[in-house]
Amino acid sequence: MSEPVLTLTGVHTDIAQYHILNGVDLAVPRGGVTMLLGRNGVGKTTTLRTIIGHWQTKAGSITFDGTDITGQTVPARARAGIGFVPEDMGIFSDLTVEENMILAAVSGPLDPARRDWLFSVFPPLRTFWESPAGTLSGGQKQMLSIARAMAEERVLYLIDEPTKGLAPAIVSTMAGALRKLKAQGATILLVEQNFAVARALGDTAAVMDDGRIVWAGPMAQLAEDAALQERLMGLSMEAH
Structure with a gap:
């Protein structure tokens, strides 16, 4: 072990x-x-x-x-x-989905390959990429919250x-996204x-x-x- x-x-x-x-x-x-x-x-x-x-x-x-x-x-x-997804989602409602994701990439610009992978995990992110996060549904906001923690490999x-x-x-x-994250070798405390x-x-x-x-x-x-x-x-x- x-x-x-x-x-x-x-x-x-x-x-x-x-x-x-x-x-x-x-x-x-x-x-x-x-x-x-x-x-x-x-x-x-x-x-x-x-x-x-x-x-x-x-x-x-x-x-x-x-x-x-x-x-x-x-x-x-x-x-x-360490990436953290709080229960209250922790997104910026007045910013677009794209801006939320840019802020989440603490090491530098959001990697396009990582962004495209997140689009495959959470398709609504692509659809609402230029929309204010506050206009998303509850489920879509939760997707964005988790995607922000996944903006870079942690x-x-x-x-x-x-x-x-x-x-x-x-x-x-959500379960499918976490399963894909796990398949990448990630460690998750859930x-x-x-x-x-x-x-x-x-x-x-x-x-x-x-x-x-x-x-x-x-x-x-x-x-x-x-x-x-x-x-x-x-x-x-x-x-x-």
């Missing part, structure tokens, strides 16, 4: 007066998709935002690609190769609930409440409760054990 691309060791994070993460230990293998699962409010989003640096750790350490990044800024973590992609509130056809498109999507995409899984990881292992093992799902996650996951 190769070294994990990302390791959280005893990570604690506070938001205002609230203690959200209570000693998170998490190892994300290089390559493939790791699902970060659990009931609502257990700290999944806070974990992603702590990894990218939106929230600073109160204690513990974060190692990425062999380097301790615990004290690094958000831009430094992005330059190191070592690690952090993606927070990409299928939340989307129609089944758009969910299928928060997802749709258990069918998690089962289809995940290679490994980590389940959170009360601000810590309470179970980690192969996604297939969790998917095949209904009693384990019930014990770890109750009925909040969408099993169909």
Whole structure:
């Protein structure tokens, strides 16, 4: 087994007066998709935002690609190769789709070959390339949000609930895009409440409760054990 691309060791994070993460230990293998699962409010989003640096750790350490990044800024973590897709999409509504994508290419101009590949993954991007992002549908905005993180090849992609509130056809498109990204050898840490999507995409899984990881292992093992799902996650996951 190769070294994990990302390791959280005893990570604690506070938001205002609230203690959200209570000693998170998490190892994300290089390559493939790791699902970060659990009931609502257990700290999944806070974990992603702590990894990218939106929230600073109160204690513990974060190692990425062999380097301790615990004290690094958000831009430094992005330059190191971490892409982040927030739950609220994080797009610029007044800018065109093209301008959103140009801003997302932090290393230089958007590579035309990469752009064309993204058009093949998300065809609406080509259709609305010169349109303001604010005029897109909800599903199209989510496509743009994920495409922005994919504007350049990243070592690690952090993606927070990409299928939340989307129609089944758009969910299928999202799952297909993430599958193509995975096929390129990418490493993805994915928060997802749709258990069918998690089962289809995940290679490994980590389940959170009360601000810590309470179970980690192969996604297939969790998917095949209904009693384990019930014990770890109750009925909040969408099993169909």
